Amino acid sequence: MNFKLFSELYDEAKKCENVDSFIDNRENMSELKNMQIDNAVLLLRFIYEVAHMGIKDIREYLGLPRPNFCERYEIKLRTLEDWEYGKNPVPQHLTKLLSYTLVEDFMS
Template sequence: MNDKQFCVLWGEALSYADRDGFISDAALSSIWGDAEDAQISADRLRELGRLWDAANMPVRRIRDHLGLTQAEFAQRYLIPMRTLQRWEKDGTCPDCTRLLLLQVTGLYSR
């Protein structure tokens, strides 16, 4: 998946509440440039599932995966404690920041 495809699909993944619906729609999207009757690879489906999971993973789950307290997580990633608390409480962490946290923690890679 190239950068342009990733950017479009990341945005779409954020707008889908249903993982399977996203995977199905994205796999068949014209973004891939496939012929209409082209076979969809298992790798594409798997990658789309990983992308949806990452796009919809809250900061709290990233922190929990690392086994860190809020204070430890905030200190490690230089995030003000009140900001981290707000992100976890109301889910307002910017998508780009969450993606960077996912990548730096090893929870998502492209």
């Protein structure tokens, strides 16, 4: 899935409070049909879940302790701790990029 399509779906999922309405609005999307995805509903559900994850949720989903996560994504440990404890906001573009990596892994 290209980042442009992911970004569109991610942004819409962020705004949507209900996963079922998000899926109903998107499961027949021509872009998804063109990708020949086996189960578009499963993919859309995962995108919705990822769009509602925080940085800690993403790290835990990956099964990485803080030091390993920081090393992999070149983030300072103190910065990650500040994000996870709510001292500083996580840049939205970073959360979206990390979410994209989860969706790419999910699809492969």
